[in-house]
Amino acid sequence: MINAVGRDIPEELLADGKEVYQGKNHFDGTYVQKVAPKTRRCETPQDGKLCATIREACERCGAHDGMTVSFHHHFRNGDKTAAAVMKVLVEDMGLKDITIAATSLGDAHNNVADYIEQGKVIGIQSSGVRGRIGEVISAGKLKTPAIIRSHGGRPRAIEAGEVHIDIAFLAAATADECGNASGTGGKSNCGSLGYAIGDSRWADKVVVITDTLVDYPNQPASISQIDVDAVVVVDEIGDPAKIGSKEARVSQDPRELKMAEAVADVIAATPYFKDGFSFQTGVGGPSLAANQFIEKHMEERGIKMGFSLGGITGLVCNLQKKGLIKKIVDVQDFDNNAVADMGENPQHFEISASEYANPANKGAYVNKLDFVVLAALEVDTDFNVNVITGSDGVVRGAPGGHPDTAAASKCSIIVTPLTRGRMATVCEKVVTVTTPGDCVDVVVTDYGIAVNPLRPDLIECLDNAGIPHVTIEELKDKAYQLVGEPDPLQWDDQVVAVVEARDGSILDVIRKIKPYTFE
Amino acid sequence: MVIEKSAMAGTLESSDAQVTVEPADDLQISVSSSVLNQYGRQIKATVEATLERLEVTSGHVTVVDKGALDCTLKARVECAVFRSCDISASDVPWGGVIR
Amino acid sequence: MTQHVTRPKPEKNRLRRTMMFMNAQKPGLIKDAYIYGADTIMLDLEDAVAESQKDAARFSLYHALTTIDYGDTEVLVRINGLDTPHWQEDIRVAVAGGADGIRIAKCESAQDVKTVEEHILMAEREFGIEEGRTLIMAALESARGVVNAYEICTASDRLFGVALAGGDFRKDMRVKVTESGIDIMVARGMMLLAARAAGVQCFDTNFADFKNMEGFENEVRQNHQMGFDGKSIINPRQIRLVHQVFTPSAKEVDHAERLVRAYNEQASAGVGVFTFEGKMVDIAHVRDAQDLLKLAKASGVYHGDL
Numbered sequence: 024m025i026n027a028v029g030r031d032i033p034e035e036l037l038a039d040g041k042e043v044y045q046g047k048n049h050f051d052g053t054y055v056q057k058v059a060p061k062t063r064r065c066e067t068p069q070d071g072k073l074c075a076t077i078r079e080a081c082e083r084c085g086a087h088d089g090m091t092v093s094f095h096h097h098f099r100n101g102d103k104t105a106a107a108v109m110k111v112l113v114e115d116m117g118l119k120d121i122t123i124a125a126t127s128l129g130d131a132h133n134n135v136a137d138y139i140e141q142g143k144v145i146g147i148q149s150s151g152v153r154g155r156i157g158e159v160i161s162a163g164k165l166k167t168p169a170i171i172r173s174h175g176g177r178p179r180a181i182e183a184g185e186v187h188i189d190i191a192f193l194a195a196a197t198a199d200e201c202g203n204a205s206g207t208g209g210k211s212n213c214g215s216l217g218y219a220i221g222d223s224r225w226a227d228k229v230v231v232i233t234d235t236l237v238d239y240p241n242q243p244a245s246i247s248q249i250d251v252d253a254v255v256v257v258d259e260i261g262d263p264a265k266i267g268s269k270e271a272r273v274s275q276d277p278r279e280l281k282m283a284e285a286v287a288d289v290i291a292a293t294p295y296f297k298d299g300f301s302f303q304t305g306v307g308g309p310s311l312a313a314n315q316f317i318e319k320h321m322e323e324r325g326i327k328m329g330f331s332l333g334g335i336t337g338l339v340c341n342l343q344k345k346g347l348i349k350k351i352v353d354v355q356d357f358d359n360n361a362v363a364d365m366g367e368n369p370q371h372f373e374i375s376a377s378e379y380a381n382p383a384n385k386g387a388y389v390n391k392l393d394f395v396v397l398a399a400l401e402v403d404t405d406f407n408v409n410v411i412t413g414s415d416g417v418v419r420g421a422p423g424g425h426p427d428t429a430a431a432s433k434c435s436i437i438v439t440p441l442t443r444g445r446m447a448t449v450c451e452k453v454v455t456v457t458t459p460g461d462c463v464d465v466v467v468t469d470y471g472i473a474v475n476p477l478r479p480d481l482i483e484c485l486d487n488a489g490i491p492h493v494t495i496e497e498l499k500d501k502a503y504q505l506v507g508e509p510d511p512l513q514w515d516d517q518v519v520a521v522v523e524a525r526d527g528s529i530l531d532v533i534r535k536i537k538p539y540t541f542e
Numbered sequence: 543m544v545i546e547k548s549a550m551a552g553t554l555e556s557s558d559a560q561v562t563v564e565p566a567d568d569l570q571i572s573v574s575s576s577v578l579n580q581y582g583r584q585i586k587a588t589v590e591a592t593l594e595r596l597e598v599t600s601g602h603v604t605v606v607d608k609g610a611l612d613c614t615l616k617a618r619v620e621c622a623v624f625r626s627c628d629i630s631a632s633d634v635p636w637g638g639v640i641r
Numbered sequence: 642m643t644q645h646v647t648r649p650k651p652e653k654n655r656l657r658r659t660m661m662f663m664n665a666q667k668p669g670l671i672k673d674a675y676i677y678g679a680d681t682i683m684l685d686l687e688d689a690v691a692e693s694q695k696d697a698a699r700f701s702l703y704h705a706l707t708t709i710d711y712g713d714t715e716v717l718v719r720i721n722g723l724d725t726p727h728w729q730e731d732i733r734v735a736v737a738g739g740a741d742g743i744r745i746a747k748c749e750s751a752q753d754v755k756t757v758e759e760h761i762l763m764a765e766r767e768f769g770i771e772e773g774r775t776l777i778m779a780a781l782e783s784a785r786g787v788v789n790a791y792e793i794c795t796a797s798d799r800l801f802g803v804a805l806a807g808g809d810f811r812k813d814m815r816v817k818v819t820e821s822g823i824d825i826m827v828a829r830g831m832m833l834l835a836a837r838a839a840g841v842q843c844f845d846t847n848f849a850d851f852k853n854m855e856g857f858e859n860e861v862r863q864n865h866q867m868g869f870d871g872k873s874i875i876n877p878r879q880i881r882l883v884h885q886v887f888t889p890s891a892k893e894v895d896h897a898e899r900l901v902r903a904y905n906e907q908a909s910a911g912v913g914v915f916t917f918e919g920k921m922v923d924i925a926h927v928r929d930a931q932d933l934l935k936l937a938k939a940s941g942v943y944h945g946d947l
Contacts (some may be wrong), residue, residue: 277877281677415579444556444609445577469676505673506611509580539578541586551697557669613704614668621700630696632730636703636737637768641645 028407028456030531036168036521037529044528047430047461055383058184061227063252071200071239072254077111077232080253081190084228086112089120090189091146093222096127097194097206097213097355101265104194104232106134107257113143122146122167124186126177126218126376127421129153131265139165148186150174151421152411152520160519161417163535169418169520171411171457171533174354175380175387175427176525178221183383185527191226193219193246194260198233202251203244206356206373207366209235211260214356214365215335216245220375223250234260245373267358274308278469282309282438285467285490286396287316292488293481295393295433296320299329299349303428306334306357307398309438309467314338321347332388333379333395333424340364340371352388354379354424380427382525389424389431397425399439401446401453404495406460406475408437409453411522414446416512416536418520422457426525429462434481441468447502447509449473449495454512456531457522466495473498513537543623545601551621552614559610561589561618563626564602569593575607588612592619596639601626645707648716651741651776653801655715656939657681657842658871658887659880660804662719664689666698671705674714677877678884680939681715686731687722687746695727699734706738717778719744723753729760735775736764742776742801747809749786754779754796761799778802778844782809787828794839802842804873805832810846818849820856822863833868842870851876861886888940889933897930897937901947904930 024032026043037043074080092112094105105125109132112118121144128135128149136155138144145166150173152160160169172180180186195204196212206216211234223229223246230253231246240248274280286309290296302317304310315338321327328348331339335353337360342348351371356362365371380389400420401409408429411420429435439448449468464481466473473495474482485492515535524530545565552560571593573586585607592615593603603622607615620640624630634640661679663670665686674682684705690698706716718740720731724747735743745757754777761775777799781787787810794803805828811817816824829845836843845864848857857879864872865886872883889897903917904927915922937943 277677280878414577445581445607445611446609469673507581507584509577510583512579536579539582541573541582551700555667555669557672558667610668611672613708614672614701617697617700617704621697624700625696630700631726634699634730634734636734640700640703641707 026529028405028459028530030456032529032532033518036518036532042528044459044524044530047459049528050382050526055183057182058187060225069201072202072251073200074253074255077108077255077257078115080230080255081111081116083253084190084230086116086118086190088118091122091124091187093188093191093226094123094125095193095216095219095222096125096129096151097216097218097266098131098211098261098263099266100129100131101262102131102194103259103261104192106132108192108232109135109138113138119143120145122148124148124188126174127151127423128156132156142166148172150177150423152418153421157418161533161536163515163517163519165519168518168532171422171520171522173380173422173426173525174218174376174424175382175389176523176527178375178377178381179383179525179527180523181221181225182377182381183527188222188226190228190230191222192230192232193223195219195231195233195246196260197235197237197241198231198254199237199239199241200254201239201248202229202231202246202254203239203241203248204231204233204246204251205241205244207362208237209233211235211263212362212366213261213263213266214362215353215373217354217374217379218376220245221377223247228252230255232257232260234258263359263362266356266362274312276308278440279308280312282440282467282469283312284316285472286313286436286438287320288488288490289436289465289467289472289485290317290394290434291320291324292484292490293434294484296324296326298326300326300393301330301332301391302328302394303331303333303392303432304396305398305425306336307438310396310398311336311338313396313438314342318342318347332392333428335361335365337361337364340368343368343370380424380431380525382427382430387431389427392428392432394434394436395428395432396436396438397429399437399448402437402439402449402463402466402495403451403453403460404499406463406466406495407453407456408458408463409455411457412455412533414454414509416454416514418533422522426458426462429458430525434464435462436465436467437463438467441470441498441502442506445506447499447506449498449502450509451499455522455533459524459530466498468498470501471498513539543596543598543627545598545623545626547626549622549625551625552618554606554608556608557610557614559605559607559615559618561622562604563622566600566602569598569600571603571605573605573607576609577607584612585615588615589619592616593623596620596623598623646710648711648739648741650771650774651715653776656936657715657802657844659883660717660844660871660873661877661880662689662847662873662875665702665705665718666690666694668701671701672709675711677880679714679874679877679880680871681717682711683717683719683744683873684740685719686727687719695721699730703734703738706740715741717742717744719746722747723756732757732760733764733767736761736770737768739770740775742778744804745777745779746806747782747786748779748793749783750789751792751796754793754800758797758799773799775799776801778804780804780806781828781832782806783813784810787831790832790835791838794835794841800841802844802870803832803836804844805829805846807846822860829867837868843868845869845872847873847875848879849875851879854882858882858886884940887936888942889937891942893933894937894943897933898943898945898947900930901927901934
């Protein structure tokens with residue numbers, strides 16, 4: 024069946040009431056029946072929940088073949104917990120048919136790629152897939168299609184019972200013997216535990232893993248003892264130095280700065296740019312750099328930001344220290360400055376992924392967002408964005424909060440160079456749709472700006488401000504003129520991944536890629 | 543032209559290509575690229591057309607492409623071939639066989 | 642798909658507020674250097690290119706010049722010094738590729754200009770390029786070059802301007818960069834005088850510490866006050882500021898527009914002595930006002946019909 028972004032969704036995926044994507048806010052106002060976890064009653068006085076090893080915790084929580092486990096990715100490339108737990112489950116305990124429902128997976132979890140190849144891990148549900156896991160998924164080695172959900176779509180699916188987590192393994196910088204846990208105050212801090220909070224409340228069993236055990240009670244706690252079954256102390260849960268990987272640095276690249284400046288000019292030209300506005304940026308070079316140019320416009324107008332949302336960087340914290348931001352609302356920290364700020368700044372608040380972006384609760388923070396600035400691997404002439412598959416068709420990205428913030432904000436801006444090397448970023452049809460075009464308002468490139476024709480009001484704003492803009496087709500034509508028109512990718516029939524829209528409908532599928540030949 | 547000795551031109555930086563030519567009895571072109579799936583065919587066609595223009599009929603030509611545009615591919619192939627004949631530094635036929 | 646771009650005939654007198662240097666050997670840089678909005682792009686075969694890559698840079702330059710559409714941006718080529726084995730081939734490739742002009746590095750005398758001019762003419766004939774099309778600018782990089790500025794400025798009809806190249810000049814003078822600019826103040830002044838006397842343009846040297854935006858702004862303001870036409874730049878981030886400083890204010894534009902309109906009305910009415918707002922005005926002021934409007938238009942702050 025062809026969905027609202029023109030993608031052909033195989034009928035067999037539309038069982039059990041699953042629908043195809045039918046447009047932004049299609050399910051607005053409908054009702055959802057939430058599920059609840061199965062919880063063991065603890066009525067008697069307790070000595071605590073400490074286990075000597077990960078294995079002991081797994082056994083105590085009834086780890087079994089065919090179960091679904093979850094992890095958070097607050098340590099990003101520095102995560103050491105998920106790989107360690109998976110090693111215990113598969114190599115030490117010999118378990119099989121495991122599904123991993125993580126908030127994101129990447130280079131830190133390359134052993135999972137082995138377990139997929141061995142058939143021990145049969146399902147992956149994640150908001151991002153990078154590294155070798157993406158390669159083996161694209162090679163068709165995972166038994167069931169991977170499911171890609173946004174950061175808002177994931178808690179929606181969990182709360183609706185579409186994914187049932189048997190055991191959540193949650194790394195925490197500090198924990199006490201009863202499981203009160205936090206992302207700060209330990210030796211390996213990650214700041215916000217936003218992605219872990221929902222899992223702690225919806226999984227049947229919850230194991231908190233820490234390298235810093237503190238006195239009871241560990242307050243304030245992100246994860247509460249009432250949700251925790253077991254606590255394990257390990258040597259190191261993750262390497263905080265790797266949280267701020269290279270994409271979270273401030274750019275000195277003139278091309279990125281030029282685009283960032285244009286982004287700030289667009290923002291300042293809209294009516295939403297007024298005192299108390301709200302703002303979020305991704306961690307791509309130009310998105311991050313937009314912060315510094317926004318600062319100039321704020322000073323000129325003498326206005327302040329009401330709140331900064333999302334993945335938080337030290338740049339945002341610095342703006343707050345200068346008095347330009349009232350509150351920071353934080354689901355994830357992208358560098359160690361933000362992590363430190365989370366631990367010491369009373370105006371820096373932690374929220375869960377559901378509070379952040381879930382479209383199926385009574386109103387998430389993204390619904391109050393004025394602007395979001397996001398990157399893209401590709402944007403097409405329908406304004407659809409791809410952030411999951413590379414130009415070779417291989418899964419190597421993360422929708423993260425991209426689809427949620429683009430859909431819910433008043434003005435979503437995609438910023439990307441027109442070409443990367445020889446790859447046309449603005450193209451005829453994106454390889455995979457991860458954010459539908461009806462959620463994207465403005466595309467800023469190094470060759471010019473295009474506004475979605477669905478937003479004539481924004482076009483007028485740009486015209487009034489004297490900001491030149493072109494059509495998205497003109498940008499695409501320029502890109503193809505530079506790099507040549509790409510050949511279509513050669514796909515197999517096998518579906519290796521399903522991309523869910525944030526509302527749970529099917530946005531696109533990713534198929535197995537055929538090995539390239541010149542014939 | 544005849545490839546007289548091994549020569550190389552270009553770099554492995556993004557948007558560039560490194561081209562190596564070696565003397566051989568037959569003509570073999572090998573292309574690896576960071577954008578193989580979408581541009582492999584066009585890269586190979588550009589390299590072949592350039593060699594044909596230079597009348598190179600034998601030799602082993604290896605292209606390690608990092609997303610170079612056609613104009614860069616041409617420049618790197620031509621320079622490697624001219625270097626292999628030691629005639630790259632002066633009196634190059636700009637606008638003649640180099641076009 | 643080879644479709645050679647044809648560049649419009651170079652204009653000797655045009656807006657040249659910013660000249661951005663780009664290594665001709667770096668495909669990632671030169672493929673679209675025009676997007677930053679510099680008035681002139683300088684594709685560099687000299688200092689930026691390693692000695693062992695001079696040949697490769699020329700192949701790269703030739704295809705860039707003939708395939709990349711740089712639009713209205715002026716494209717010049719900096720050739721290697723006349724004391725190197727490279728400059729003759731540099732001239733051949735730049736002319737064959739259709740570059741708008743050639744920048745002579747380390748120019749010391751009128752003879753240097755004449756030598757380059759001679760080789761440009763030979764190349765224009767060899768490659769069937771319109772004779773006289775290729776412009777020249779000279780970089781003064783030594784005390785001798787600066788002292789000979791006037792003879793250099795008047796050595797060729799092709800020569801549109803001179804620029805100071807601070808790095809080598811300071812070495813020659815045995816001075817270091819100063820914040821005030823006193824180190825090269827005399828050279829700047831001498832060069833400006835010579836250029837104005839000869840009726841050609843004059844450009845200041847680049848400001849190397851591109852992270853020091855405050856120091857850069859001070860220098861650009863001083864350049865503008867001294868009468869420079871523009872400046873060499875090494876980082877695209879410097880462009881916006883130079884253009885801002887060199888852009889006429891709204892008040893200046895308004896005055897110039899009124900002056901030119903008044904002149905046009907009186908001239909078409911056949912009035913002999915031109916008066917503006919009750920005062921007699923020298924015709925040179927009209928030309929200045931016309932130039933100012935041209936600059937304002939190019940800078941995007943004047944959209945009128947003059």
